Amino acid sequence: MSGVALDPKTSPVFPMAAKAALGDTQMRKNVRHATNVIQTKRGRVVGEMPDWQQLREAGKQIRQHTMEHLDFYLEQFEENCTRVGGVVHWARDAEEAKRIVTGLVKASGSDEVIKIKSMTTEEIHLNDALEAAGIHAYETDLAELIIQLGQDQPSHIVVPALHKNRQQIREIFQRKMNLPELGESPQDLADAARMFLREKFLRVKTGVSGANFLIAETGGVCIVESEGNGRMCLTLPETLITIAGIDKVLPRFQDLEVVLQLLPRSATGERMNPYNSIWTGVKEGDGPRAFHVVLMDNARTEILADKEGRQTLNCIRCGACQNVCPVYRQTGGQAYGSVYAGPIGAILTPQLQEMHHAQSLPYASSLCGACYEVCPVKINIPEVLIHLRNKVVKQNTAGIVGLFDVEAGAMKAMAMIFKSERRFRAAQRLGRMAETPLVRKDGRGVGWIGWLPGMLGGWTQVRDLQEMPKETFRDWWEKRRTNGN
Amino acid sequence: MGTEMTVANASSAARTEILRRIRVAKGGTSTEAAAQSGWGHVTREYRRTSALETEALLELLEDRLRDYDAHVVRVGADDVADAVSKILTTRGKRRIVVPDGLTAEWLPEGFEFVTDDGMSATSLDAFDGVITGSTVAIAVTGTVILQNIAGQGRRAVTLVPDYHLCVVKATDVVETVPQAMEKLSGTSELTTTFFSGPSATADIEMTRIKGVHGPRHLDVILIM
Ligand code: SF4
Numbered sequence: 001m002s003g004v005a006l007d008p009k010t011s012p013v014f015p016m017a018a019k020a021a022l023g024d025t026q027m028r029k030n031v032r033h034a035t036n037v038i039q040t041k042r043g044r045v046v047g048e049m050p051d052w053q054q055l056r057e058a059g060k061q062i063r064q065h066t067m068e069h070l071d072f073y074l075e076q077f078e079e080n081c082t083r084v085g086g087v088v089h090w091a092r093d094a095e096e097a098k099r100i101v102t103g104l105v106k107a108s109g110s111d112e113v114i115k116i117k118s119m120t121t122e123e124i125h126l127n128d129a130l131e132a133a134g135i136h137a138y139e140t141d142l143a144e145l146i147i148q149l150g151q152d153q154p155s156h157i158v159v160p161a162l163h164k165n166r167q168q169i170r171e172i173f174q175r176k177m178n179l180p181e182l183g184e185s186p187q188d189l190a191d192a193a194r195m196f197l198r199e200k201f202l203r204v205k206t207g208v209s210g211a212n213f214l215i216a217e218t219g220g221v222c223i224v225e226s227e228g229n230g231r232m233c234l235t236l237p238e239t240l241i242t243i244a245g246i247d248k249v250l251p252r253f254q255d256l257e258v259v260l261q262l263l264p265r266s267a268t269g270e271r272m273n274p275y276n277s278i279w280t281g282v283k284e285g286d287g288p289r290a291f292h293v294v295l296m297d298n299a300r301t302e303i304l305a306d307k308e309g310r311q312t313l314n315c316i317r318c319g320a321c322q323n324v325c326p327v328y329r330q331t332g333g334q335a336y337g338s339v340y341a342g343p344i345g346a347i348l349t350p351q352l353q354e355m356h357h358a359q360s361l362p363y364a365s366s367l368c369g370a371c372y373e374v375c376p377v378k379i380n381i382p383e384v385l386i387h388l389r390n391k392v393v394k395q396n397t398a399g400i401v402g403l404f405d406v407e408a409g410a411m412k413a414m415a416m417i418f419k420s421e422r423r424f425r426a427a428q429r430l431g432r433m434a435e436t437p438l439v440r441k442d443g444r445g446v447g448w449i450g451w452l453p454g455m456l457g458g459w460t461q462v463r464d465l466q467e468m469p470k471e472t473f474r475d476w477w478e479k480r481r482t483n484g485n
Numbered sequence: 486m487g488t489e490m491t492v493a494n495a496s497s498a499a500r501t502e503i504l505r506r507i508r509v510a511k512g513g514t515s516t517e518a519a520a521q522s523g524w525g526h527v528t529r530e531y532r533r534t535s536a537l538e539t540e541a542l543l544e545l546l547e548d549r550l551r552d553y554d555a556h557v558v559r560v561g562a563d564d565v566a567d568a569v570s571k572i573l574t575t576r577g578k579r580r581i582v583v584p585d586g587l588t589a590e591w592l593p594e595g596f597e598f599v600t601d602d603g604m605s606a607t608s609l610d611a612f613d614g615v616i617t618g619s620t621v622a623i624a625v626t627g628t629v630i631l632q633n634i635a636g637q638g639r640r641a642v643t644l645v646p647d648y649h650l651c652v653v654k655a656t657d658v659v660e661t662v663p664q665a666m667e668k669l670s671g672t673s674e675l676t677t678t679f680f681s682g683p684s685a686t687a688d689i690e691m692t693r694i695k696g697v698h699g700p701r702h703l704d705v706i707l708i709m
Contacts, residue, residue: 030690037691054530061527069523071507072515084674090499100496142697143688159688166689186689190697197698202606218673228644228684228699235640236606246503251524253673257666258531260679268687271549272626272662275699276679277640285603286639286676297503305510 005125006153008349008358011337015360018327021335027163031155031332034162035323041269042320049265058258060378063314066249067304073216073249074295080219081293084281091296094124100294101126101208101241102133108239108290110135110206116223116230117141118210119157119317120243120296122339123352126208137208138200140229142193149176155333155341158267158319163332197229207237207288211244212316213259214293217252220280221293224263224273234277240288246295247313259316262376266318299352308387312347314377319344321371321381327364336361343371347384355391362388535660542624543707546658549627553682554695555703565652566593568706569616576702578613578648584638587618591652601642609641614648614700620672622658623665626681629653629705630665633676640678649683649700654708 011017021027046052066073078088089104091097105113113130115121115137127137127148139148143161147154150172154160161169170184173192182192209230213222221242223230234240250259256278264270282291303309322328322342333341338349338358346365350358362385365371371381508514537545547557560568570593573581580597582604592598599612618636622629629651631637643649659665669677684699695701 034691051531054528054532058527058529058531065523065527068511069515069520070511071504072517072520074504074507089496090503092499092502096499140698141688142686146688159691161688162691169689186692186694189689190686190694194697198610201698202610215673220674226684227686227697229697231640231644231678232698235644246507251520253670254663254666257533257663258529261531261662270681272623272628272679272681274553274681274683274685278673278677278679280674280676283633283639283676286633286641295503297506301503301506301510304507 005128006334006337006339007125008338008353011358013360014335014337014358014364017335017337018331018364021331024332026165027332028330030163030165032329034156034159035329038159038269038323042266042323043269045265045269045271048271049261055258055261056376056378059262059316059376060314062250062255062258063316063377064311066251067247067310067313069251070246070249070304073251074246076216077214077219077249078295080217081214081221081281082219084219086219086281086291086293089292089294091294091298093298094296097124097243097294097296097298098126098129101243102129102135104239104241104292105130105135105206105208106133108206108241110204110239112136112138112200112204113206113208113241114138114140114200114204114233114237115144115207116209116225116233117144117160118208118243119339120210120245121208122154124296124298126243138197138204140197140201140233141225142190142227142229145193145197146172149173153334154339156319156322157317157340157342157344160333163334197232201229201232201236205237206239207233207241209233209240209242211242211248211293212263213256214244214249215253215256215278215280216249218280220253220278222256222260222276222278224260224276226268226270226274228275231275231277234279235287237288239290239292241292241294243294243296245300246297247300247315263316263318266320266374266376299354302354303351306351309347309351309384311379312344312351312384314379315344315348316377317344318376320374320376324370324374326366326368326370331364336364343381343385344379347381347388350388350392355388355395359392359395362386362392531663532661533663535664537624537660539655542658542660543655545660546622546624546627546653547707549624550629550682550705553627554685555627555682555705557705557707559707559709562708565591565706565708569593569650570595572650572704572706573614576614576648576704580611580613581650582609582612582615582642582646584615584617584636584642586635586638587616588636588652591616601638603639606641606645609645612646614650615643615646616650616652617643619651619653619657620677621665621668622653623662624658624660626662628665628679628681630669631678631680632669632672634672640676643678644699647696647700648702648704650704650706652706652708658707 081088089100130137139145146161146169155163166184174182177196211221212224264273303312321344325342328342336345340348346361350361365385367382369382550557582601583598584601619629620632683695683703684697685695686697687693
């Protein structure tokens with residue numbers, strides 16, 4: 001898949017792409033290793049928090065509240081950001097956003113930009129547009145650099161190069177940085193990246209970033225990161241262009257107290273990211289002299305209009321749902337044919353395409369519910385998956401009355417289950433029993449599912465899917481609390 | 486001029502259209518009063534206060550900072566310069582940039598301290614390190630927070646040099662993130678940087694590697 005942009009309009013359907021991905025044993029090993037490490041770390045630091053469930057609830061309510069008043073908060077953000085010297089632009093879709101950013105870069109007088117990792121710019125393939133306009137973009141996040149130099153595509157929201165191991169990274173750096181003697185320890189590789197990028201940080205005059213949060217109350221922007229490359233891009237250039245989905249807004253500065261606890265622990269298993277930057281507009285003598293924010297819709301209002309799909313917009317892009325997803329762990333991220341992979345990709349991507357593309361993604365799930373259990377803002381991904389399957393069925397059967405009625409009926413029943421927490425948990429327990437006939441034990445006693453009903457069947461016929469965990473995260477959580485440890 | 490006008494017009498058309506789509510999607514326009522009351526109804530049952538005595542609080546901060554590969558020492562108010570001298574000597578650092586307004590008594594004899602006057606990134610890159618104060622520290626997460634005020638300075642100063650020595654006052658340490666946000670609320674528009682340990686990445690096989698682009702080493706002096 002290397003070098004070919006992950007575009008839902010042109011990507012193969014998930015079962016086909018997944019089948020190809022399953023043949024790449026090295027990639028699958030790398031993905032399994034990385035997701036295991038993050039999950040272990042995440043489990044440890046989440047376990048430290050006695051108020052984790054209360055934080056999740058607050059996170060969910062803040063995000064829901066924001067969506068209910070999105071027009072008010074966006075206008076408030078614009079007003080405050082403008083007041084402190086920022087310039088706010090609005091973009092209806094990807095094309096418009098790319099045009100605005102390209103125009104701003106040109107107006108900054110630069111034909112090079114340094115970039116912070118940003119899913120939003122990946123979503124619209126900004127780098128290609130910049131390149132076409134004669135502007136070279138340097139990715140400065142280590143993982144994004146690996147992908148850019150390797151002409152690869154991201155495979156995870158938070159750790160986009162997790163499908164590559166150190167030997168593969170070394171090979172890319174040796175070739176692209178012209179360092180034949182380069183060692184293969186992670187430290188050697190990080191040092192090479194530091195050397196390679198420092199010159200660019202000190203030289204390039206224009207920076208492009210995404211945003212983790214836009215703060216309506218102050219007009220501020222918050223970015224969390226680890227390496228300091230973000231701080232470099234936000235601080236050293238003369239012009240900074242930040243592009244953000246309209247869903248990224250937070251009502252008040254105080255709300256950071258919730259999301260800054262939820263995000264790092266869920267994303268990388270850190271208690272806090274090594275660096276969080278918050279800045280408002282332009283500050284004399286500190287950071288860029290020109291600051292632009294591009295607020296992009298690109299089908300987000302379409303999602304907002306769908307009562308059941310709306311909760312998708314609450315996502316804070318932590319990637320936790322990917323790490324627990326048995327399907328993602330088998331196929332890696334690129335099989336999803338979009339920069340958003342895993343459970344969140346399965347619901348977000350088709351909706352960003354207004355349900356015209358990526359229609360197989362809502363089926364790329366075993367509906368085990370692990371993504372829902374782990375989501376820091378409690379997005380009920382299984383519920384949305386079922387809802388979207390329904391939509392797909394309806395769209396595809398418009399005019400062919402009766403053909404898919406059985407499936408549509410089944411989907412409605414599933415939707416009922418996912419709407420109630422009690423029913424959901426009962427069904428989960430039932431699910432573990434009901435799947436038993438499908439499970440075969442391998443040589444090491446690990447259970448595998450050789451066949452799954454529905455569209456995914458076409459895929460599981462070819463490869464096996466690991467059995468659902470015996471215990472749900474929540475069961476485990478409650479048990480460990482009553483045991484008092 | 487012509488292009489600027491076209492861009493402005495396009496943007497205002499986009500703005501109108503996006504806000505219209507949002508209002509249609511939600512079935513109405515939000516008002517400030519409705520937003521405020523809705524925000525006030527968010528359930529916040531998470532921890533917002535501290536349960537720890539001072540000593541336990543500081544131990545927690547030290548522990549969490551060390552967990553992030555920062556080196557931490559505790560000193561009395563009169564012994565900061567001494568501690569700075571020892572640490573810089575051990576680290577082999579001589580030429581240090583400091584932000585305007587840094588407490589002069591913290592700086593020992595025998596080193597070259599240069600006050601930042603808005604120098605270029607390349608000049609900053611030539612220093613051995615930087616010394617700053619701090620606004621707040623969060624024990625539970627091992628986080629220190631800097632703002633653009635006297636003694637903490639602009640962001641580039643604490644970013645470009647390879648080494649950061651940060652002085653934290655025990656009275657500025659809080660236990661939880663909400664307590665820190667409350668302390669920052671009066672100055673929420675200042676440029677603010679949180680750091681938890683030195684620069685790090687886990688992008689290669691999920692192995693934590695210290696020091697990518699920010700300072701590679703972080704020492705913290707905790708003043709009692
Ligand atoms: S859906 Fe939830 S778990 Fe998945 S990336 Fe978004 S916030 Fe994280």
